[in-house]
Amino acid sequence: MSRIVIRGIPFLTRLRAAKGGAKELLERDRARAQKFLAGKSHHSFLSAKAKGARSTGTDSSIDVTDSGVTYTMQVGVGTPATDYTLLIDTGSSNTWVGADLPYNPTSSSQDTGNSIYVSYGSGTMFGEEYTDTVTLGSTLVIQNQGIGVASYAEGFEGVDGILGVGPVDLTQGTVSNTTDVPTVTDNLYAQGTISSNLLGISYAPSPTANVANGELTFGGTDSTKYTGTLNTVPLTTTSPASSYWGINQSVSYGASQTILNTTAGIVDTGTTLLLLATEAFQAYQEATGAVQDSTTGLLTITSQQYANLQSLYFNIGGVTYDFTPNAQIWPRNLNSILGGNEGQIYLIVSDLGSSFGSGLDFINGFGWIQRFYTAFDTGNKQLGLATTEYTNADTN
Template sequence: MQSFAALLCAVLTTVTYVSASSFFRMPLTKLASPSSYLAGLPDADRARAAFLKNFASGSPATVPASNLAYVQYTTSVGVGSPPTYYNLVVDTGSSNTFVGTGTKYVQTSTSIFTGEDVNVTYGTGYFSGFEYLDQVMLAPGFVITNQSIGDALSYADFEGVDGIVGVGPVILTEGTLSPSTNELIPTVMNNALSQGLITEEVLGVSFAPATSYNDTNGALTYGGIDSSLYTGEITYTPVTPTYPAGYYWGINITDATYGSAVTVIPTSTAGIVDTGTTLVLLADDFFESYLRAIPGAKIDPSTGLMTVPATSVSEIQTLNFTIDGTIFSMDAAAQLIPIDQNTAWGLSKNKQYGVVSYLGTNSGEGLDFIIGQKFMEKYYAVFDADSNRVGLAYTEHTFTTYTP
């Protein structure tokens, strides 16, 4: 989970039921951000990357998520009967679901204590507490029974959110319970499938660039995909067998170039697709090739982000990733933070910053990149546990014009 201090509470939107043969359609919402929200963000992304590398020893329903201050998505989840609603971080890089870091866990008649302690460490944060079984409502009419829920009694770096809904592979829950340390905890996706709420263990993710602080602009689809949220065909690629990326939603990138002449990733390498990471992180040697290709670009030591001179902004070339034979490009708009967002991110007002940064380790360690939120704001993503694959598709936001 991306651990950012000072997360804001999410603004919820209404739910519309479509039909039993379709799905619940609920949009994503952008929120206003505090003045120093960026503090520690790149380091938190890199800490998350280091942790991920070391960790591994019926009908679809579309629900809303809220982009908090441009850097994190949450979704509203009801727990208990009657439900208490929690704003939970949407995390494909972890698999435990828990509440209590903001709004406290409210026990009702559906709450069953399992007798287990639960403890999960993330990149720069953690939670520990008690494990319960409870009723979980992802949308009206979409209710999971006996879902494992952690009650966070102790935690760090979850200010402004109420916890996490973990939608990573179930293996990531191993070792998080005590005394049953070898027990796996079924995720919300596992239980939705086993209880007949969905017929496919597939998660569709539609993010989008922010156009305002409160921008309703995307969706999460449990149990399938929404063809109205992407264009063309979905390119699927198998989850990589490379350790440790293969413990997550890991894929291979065949190669990557900056423009047509600069090689950034020379050969096939493994990394992960992760909603819980804000930036796009490249192994340090890959990133150095990218950085050198942009005249005057450098790392700002005060933020950990790349800065680009104004004279170079108009010359930004596309960053092209080849995945299973298809090129997925980040144009200038995808690579740069709009200057009018700088204040919200806690950045210097007139500098141009980028969203591509370094991982913190060189390539060759089995997790050489992380495709995070800023990439997924340009592409539709599919996490398909049934076929053990990840899908990506173009959207209406893939290519846009950048205005500094």
């Protein structure tokens, strides 16, 4: 089979009121960014041994579901399978369960005897590494998939764990006595279930909470989910962005004002906002006239400023992608998720928290991916991008 599509009810966008509102969301996204900036080996099993498995160090205890917007899907583990709600994460590569619903070993479960420790900046898990049968959707079965089983997890309320679909190198150092742990996509390809080591992701903006509006395509792309050409760009060689799904891009506000010169950063489903290096964020704030809202911590603009808001133009691999004014704002019908005021206009562009030149100067997060079809192509070490019917949508 060349490709397998996972769509519909098992694949949801999760939106629920955050305990700490948008400030909690910002804290989570920036903690995650700092973890990325530290590099892939900064938080590993080896560092866990040094500081004690249950210590979270500088990690924040953040609710990754309640703090904003995430995508989850139902993943079956075991024979017969138990269904777990897992967060889809391109910024990490370990798949694990047990944060909420306990793991139940079955006839296909094998305890490797090895320990697993993974930190996300915004959360931490520790436990035992198993191999087991994993089922994606109703028919896509993976044999002997490495699965972490959490004995301790902090920062993952509302989900059972993570479906890690980042580069496999991110698993290095996370499991004792193990070089790396092939991802679900790696194993699907190695076992001959899919013909290409590639994952296509289609997200869509929505003013409604908890809707089934996303799609994963393992082994290919779904041309019905994008418009025009799927453009490809090689992954960046600049560290630390090169450890993740990193690319080079520049960003302009309007047709003529460059706010971020060509530099490296990442595309990440696990980050909600669009984060820019501090200098670029400050230039954006000045250009828009936005002010920081004391309640949410986000930038906010008036209705008149929104009427004058210009597109952000992303130049990636010589192709320009138009991130429209509507794409730059939080869905106004969902302001309660932020702890914000009804009808107020909040911007999703925020400060990465580090200066230009760090080797990771932007994160194109969830809000950005909702507007552009994205293909994470491990086999060819490239990223594919295309416009969709939602690129110019006014849903927000």
